[in-house]
Amino acid sequence: MRRFTLIAVPYLWLLAFFLIPFAIVLKISLSDVALARPPYMPQLDLSAGWEGLRSFLADLDFENFTFLTTDDLYWKAYLSSLRIAAISTALTLLVGFPIAYGMARAAPEWRPTLLMLVILPFWTSFLIRVYSWMGILSTEGLLNQFLLGLGVISEPLAIMNTNKAVYIGIVYTYLPFMILPIYAALEKMDDSLLEAAEDLGCSRLSAFWLITAPLSKGGVIAGCFLVFIPALGEFVIPSLLGGSETLMIGKVLFEEFFTNLDWPVASAVAVILLLILIVPIILFQRNQQKAREAEQ
Amino acid sequence: MKRFTWFNATSLTFGFAFLYLPMLILVIYSFNESRLVTVWAGFSTQWYGTLLQNEEFLGAAWVTAKVAFFSSCMATVLGTMAAYVLVRANRFPGRTLFSGMIYAPLVMPEVITGLSLLLLFIGIGLERGILTVVLAHTTFAMCYVSVVVSSRLVAFDRSLEEAALDLGCSPFEAFRLVTLPIIAPAVISGWLLAFTLSLDDLVIASFTTGPGATTLPIKVFSAVRLGVSPEINALSTLLIAIVAVGVITASLISKRAAVAQARDEQAAVRSE
Numbered sequence: 159m160r161r162f163t164l165i166a167v168p169y170l171w172l173l174a175f176f177l178i179p180f181a182i183v184l185k186i187s188l189s190d191v192a193l194a195r196p197p198y199m200p201q202l203d204l205s206a207g208w209e210g211l212r213s214f215l216a217d218l219d220f221e222n223f224t225f226l227t228t229d230d231l232y233w234k235a236y237l238s239s240l241r242i243a244a245i246s247t248a249l250t251l252l253v254g255f256p257i258a259y260g261m262a263r264a265a266p267e268w269r270p271t272l273l274m275l276v277i278l279p280f281w282t283s284f285l286i287r288v289y290s291w292m293g294i295l296s297t298e299g300l301l302n303q304f305l306l307g308l309g310v311i312s313e314p315l316a317i318m319n320t321n322k323a324v325y326i327g328i329v330y331t332y333l334p335f336m337i338l339p340i341y342a343a344l345e346k347m348d349d350s351l352l353e354a355a356e357d358l359g360c361s362r363l364s365a366f367w368l369i370t371a372p373l374s375k376g377g378v379i380a381g382c383f384l385v386f387i388p389a390l391g392e393f394v395i396p397s398l399l400g401g402s403e404t405l406m407i408g409k410v411l412f413e414e415f416f417t418n419l420d421w422p423v424a425s426a427v428a429v430i431l432l433l434i435l436i437v438p439i440i441l442f443q444r445n446q447q448k449a450r451e452a453e454q
Numbered sequence: 455m456k457r458f459t460w461f462n463a464t465s466l467t468f469g470f471a472f473l474y475l476p477m478l479i480l481v482i483y484s485f486n487e488s489r490l491v492t493v494w495a496g497f498s499t500q501w502y503g504t505l506l507q508n509e510e511f512l513g514a515a516w517v518t519a520k521v522a523f524f525s526s527c528m529a530t531v532l533g534t535m536a537a538y539v540l541v542r543a544n545r546f547p548g549r550t551l552f553s554g555m556i557y558a559p560l561v562m563p564e565v566i567t568g569l570s571l572l573l574l575f576i577g578i579g580l581e582r583g584i585l586t587v588v589l590a591h592t593t594f595a596m597c598y599v600s601v602v603v604s605s606r607l608v609a610f611d612r613s614l615e616e617a618a619l620d621l622g623c624s625p626f627e628a629f630r631l632v633t634l635p636i637i638a639p640a641v642i643s644g645w646l647l648a649f650t651l652s653l654d655d656l657v658i659a660s661f662t663t664g665p666g667a668t669t670l671p672i673k674v675f676s677a678v679r680l681g682v683s684p685e686i687n688a689l690s691t692l693l694i695a696i697v698a699v700g701v702i703t704a705s706l707i708s709k710r711a712a713v714a715q716a717r718d719e720q721a722a723v724r725s726e
Contacts, residue, residue, distance in 0.1 A: 160625060160626070161543065164535055164538065164539055164543075165539050165543060165546055165552075167532065167535055168532050168533075168535045168536035168539065168552075168596070168600075169539075169548070169552055171532055171592075171593070171596070172536075172552070172555040172556070172593070173555070175571065175574070175589060175590070175592075175593040176555050176558070176559060176593060177555060178574060179570030179571050179573060179574040180570050182570060182573045182574055182577055183566070183569060183570045183573060186573060253469070253472070256461075256465035256469065257465055257466060257469030257470075259462065259465065260461075260462035260463070260465040260466040260469065261466065263459075263462045264462070264466070272466070274701075274705060275470060275473070275474075276473070277701075278697075278698065278701060279473055279474075279477070281650055281697050281700075281701050282477065282693070282694055282697050282698075283653070283654050283671070283690070283693055283694075283697070284654055284656075285654065285656055285671050285674055285675060285678070286477075286480070286674075286690040286693060286694065287476070287477065289480075289674075289678050289682075289686065289690065290476035290477055290479065290480045290690070291476055292678070292681070292682050293479070293480070293483065293492065293682045293687075294476060294479065296492070296682070298492045299492060300479060300492065303492065330472070330473075330476065333472075333473065337469075387561050388561070388563065390563070391563025391564065391565055391566065392563075393564065393565055393657055394656060394657070394675070397679070398675075398678060398679070408563060408564075408565045411565045411566075411569070412565055412657075412660075415569060415661075416660075421573070424569060425569065425573070428565065428566045428569055428570070431563060431565075431566060432562075432566060435561070435563070439561050442561070443557075
């Protein structure tokens with residue numbers, strides 16, 4: 159009896175506040191605009207039995223999804239989100255790997271402090287970390303003042319309100335997600351392997367490629383997924399740092415919902431975003447599973 | 455032997471400069487006298503004064519604190535239960551679905567979670583306000599709590615619990631007297647994580663809140679969209695300071711607990 163309660167309480171909570179809401183999104187994405195306006199009375203009449211179920215299914219259609227294909231705003235937004243997420247993930251890896259590498263090579267007594275310094279920004283408000291770049295990147299911002307003062311540039315760089323600012327924002331806020339798994343992989347590495355490689359005539363660079371790179375692969379893959387997946391649906395960063403050229407699906411969904419009040423289309427946008435994300439999420443879980451098995 | 459080269463030193467220096475300089479600049483400019491955030495005009499704490507008189511921000515901060523407190527407490531209870539079920543109950547109907555529902559919210563884009571919860575609240579006719587935000591935050595935070603707690607439970611020696619049961623404890627007593635004290639650090643850090651996640655959340659709160667229950671991130675977001683302002687810098691500095699003090703205190707406490715535990719274990723080994 160106790161066991162039953164223990165399982166039932168969190169189970170029912172997640173069913174009620176996680177799974178059923180998704181079923182509602184799916185249902186509304188398949189409904190006509192007129193029927194999908196609040197107050198959304200459930201149109202499934204269970205007392206009518208099979209007949210009720212059949213008429214419920216007959217009412218559903220793919221109208222909203224067809225609409226998404228007719229307006230090129232949507233598929234452009236999906237493509238552009240994929241591109242922005244992929245480029246930022248690559249940039250985050252480029253910035254994050256040397257940091258993780260340096261941490262794993264630091265003296266053991268320093269490592270907990272370095273680890274703490276990487277985690278600390280993660281606890282600090284995401285919104286504030288994005289905001290901190292607004293003052294730096296703007297035309298009269300500190301970066302331009304600094305570069306103009308040095309004489310490196312003669313005209314202020316236009317970074318704010320472009321995709322470049324979005325890349326910087328994503329790299330900055332998601333950097334800990336990249337550093338931590340790579341550090342975990344590199345820290346476990348046995349250094350005698352590198353010494354053996356060098357004894358056998360490898361140069362430092364080829365030892366890195368032949369030994370360090372393959373051994374850190376699991377961490378690199380995990381880090382890339384941890385950046386790519388949330389970056390794809392990002393809303394805050396493109397809204398604050400991006401400009402009119404920045405098209406991201408999270409922002410489109412938010413505006414479709416709050417500005418255009420078109421709930422069925424917003425739901426259809428959400429369903430497709432989820433379908434796009436299912437592949438990387440499954441790949442990520444497989445990678446984690448493999449890492450766990452390798453440890454045992 | 456680990457080789458620490460100039461390459462490692464440079465990448466660490468640049469890496470940590472990149473992580474901390476933007477926030478440092480924000481903190482410095484919160485003490486700027488000028489209203490223009492890009493021009494330094496001398497040291498002043500006036501923006502903290504205007505911030506502390508800003509009723510809107512104070513009200514939103516109070517709403518956020520209430521939401522974070524209630525949702526993190528509920529998320530800790532539910533998340534610990536879920537972790538216990540995941541680690542201890544091997545087989546029950548729908549176990550795969552259950553573990554899927556625990557992990558899915560961690561990777562779900564916030565816009566989708568927010569949208570789906572809003573549609574649920576409207577569907578069941580629940581008026582939007584503090585309660586709906588608490589329910590939404592509890593749901594996603596409990597998943598983080600259960601991940602943190604279950605990693606501790608996996609490492610936990612089950613025979614201790616069995617010994618307590620053999621010595622006549624009821625299952626609940628065994629949990630309260632043996633399991634809970636051992637997993638307590640994970641439960642506490644789960645609570646802290648849930649609290650911070652709730653304080654920080656903008657997107658899900660925007661979807662699930664109603665008039666009169668504006669949280670601080672929503673307030674900050676709408677202010678920030680108009681541009682950089684010294685009040686927001688001051689507010690950010692206060693929040694950064696609170697988080698830094700909180701995290702450092704928590705890590706000192708857990709370090710001390712680890713030292714005490716190691717000492718106890720040594721003493722136990724010696725007395726055998």
